[in-house]
Amino acid sequence: MNKTVNQKAWFLVLPVLILVAFSAVIPLMTVVNYSVQDTFGNNQFFWAGLTWFEDMLHSDRMWNALGRQLMFSAIILAIEVPLGIFVALNMPKKGFWSSFCLVVMSLPLLIPWNVVGTIWQIFGRVDIGLLGYTMDALGFDYNYTQDTFDAWVTVIAMDVWHWTSLVALLAYAGLRSIPDAYYQAAKIDQASRWAVFRYIELPKMAGVLMIAILLRFMDSFMIYTEPFVLTGGGPGNATTFLSIDLVKMALGQFDLGPAAAFSLMYFLVIMVISWVFYTVMTTLDKRDGK
């Protein structure tokens, strides 16, 4: 086939280019601009070079927030993925109860983030909250506003409550795509329940599980609203994750330079992790195709 050469066709790309420029490139460049300058107010800026980046790399505060962030993501993945698979395995396969479960499980996914935060904020209160009051009445010394451990447990419980459904629904979809013949063959081969899971269900779910893990990781890595509403990052800095810290720095203290450098490094970390996931997934696909 002969390709027609028409350089004017480039104009067709223009709308997209403009859209992306305004929605992503220009705001990002503003951040880049801030990250290499310093200001003392009055809208006067001075060139600062890479000072902010160096500062940030040596800042305990940033490293601590990153550490907490990684720990949070690791914990919720370690709970939500196995729990989601477990729920999916035990859901009814068809009929009314299957639809019922699907609807009930979708409900938490539809609740806005700050509402989720508020629900748990009240739920956990020792004076009026069902959870807090009950725990207190049972003799547990529970107080998420004072105690670091309690705060973490509550934040994690909230995230698990909010997002396990997503993993479960994806895993359920993966399970439903397995033809009956596989289970029948496994019975014929006298495979144990564990072997059926390990050699049939898990490999068939691998694709959707990768997506579930990617989604849950990215979401939890960027989490802001729910812990902010629930604990405000406290007690102290115990639940101050990256986003919360960033907002504190940029809008609370108005340290635009360091905050901009922080954002760029945050962005970089997310890019790198996404790239790793993407690579792993495509390699898996290729191995499937062979």
Place this chain on the structure above:
Amino acid sequence: MAKITLENLAHSYLPNPKSEDDFALKELNHDWVDGEAYALLGSSGCGKSTLLNIISGLLIPSQGRVLFDGKDVTTAPTADRNIAQVFQFPVVYDTMSVRQNLAFPLKNRGMEASEIARRVQKVAAMIDMEAQLDHKARGLTADAKQKISLGRGMVREDVNALLFDEPLTVIDPHMKWELRTQLKKLHQDFGHTMIYVTHDQTEALTFADKVVVMFDGRVVQIGSPQELFERPAHTFVGYFIGSPGMNLFDAQIDGNTARVGDATVQLDGAYTAHGKTQLGVRPEFIRLSAGGEGIPATVRRVEDVGRHKIVRLDVAGREINAVATEGEEIPADTNRITFAPGSVNVYADDWRVTPRGTDA
């Protein structure tokens, strides 16, 4: 190895079957003799797979019992029945290598590693996959995967029965022949009871000692390939087995004669038949002649299919087939057909009627 007995067995997929039509498998009693090779033949949706799944325990029948050597296993789980079954579409464990796939049923039964290795090697040779033993199963072609499924079925040597549910559908013709031969050899070597479901009559007739023909959820005939050919118990058997299938003529039966249109046909015995009566004659037993006795017919065309010719005739507006051997002359002015002696079967409402005073 075991004798498998089906007692008053029937199955319906509906929770409350009312009429007989609701049953996918109609009531049936049958013994599968230990060590025989059976073919279960019938068109799609006639209940073959249902029957197979009941034997292997993947389905619990809605009525009746399944016995292995007299022991009731009707509700026993599949794993306890020690049955091998191969399905129409290949099932392989994707993440395992070919070797692990073949070893899987043995491993699940806690067999020793050396014994597993020996059997896997043997089965790999049988299905001609020794070179690919260490490949991952997921990347293989459909027929290679199906060979693995077959191999997993054959790797256990002490099974009660081997069930095949149209296993060669996805396999190319050359390999089909080869694998069928291997299955026959396996049967001769180990003497397993084998039940082979198919809708391909050649496959059924070459594989099995006994062929079970099913039609509309019912077993219509069980017999050797020869019996099915010479004495089809139901018009469906006559139509389904043979190429082309049996010819049917509407007839009035009167003792030992039958009237087909204006012609009279002499029967080899006296019959009592009611309902819709028909004569069934295989194309191989129809003789063509010019003039003389017989039923009027006109030749519409002759097809040469190699070893014989198929003559398509028109008898009272109905298409009738006759088979003529290669050297045989077909008279140019053919206008009558007659039947070879002893080749006529009488049917009443599609079921074969035996002559009075005989039991065959």
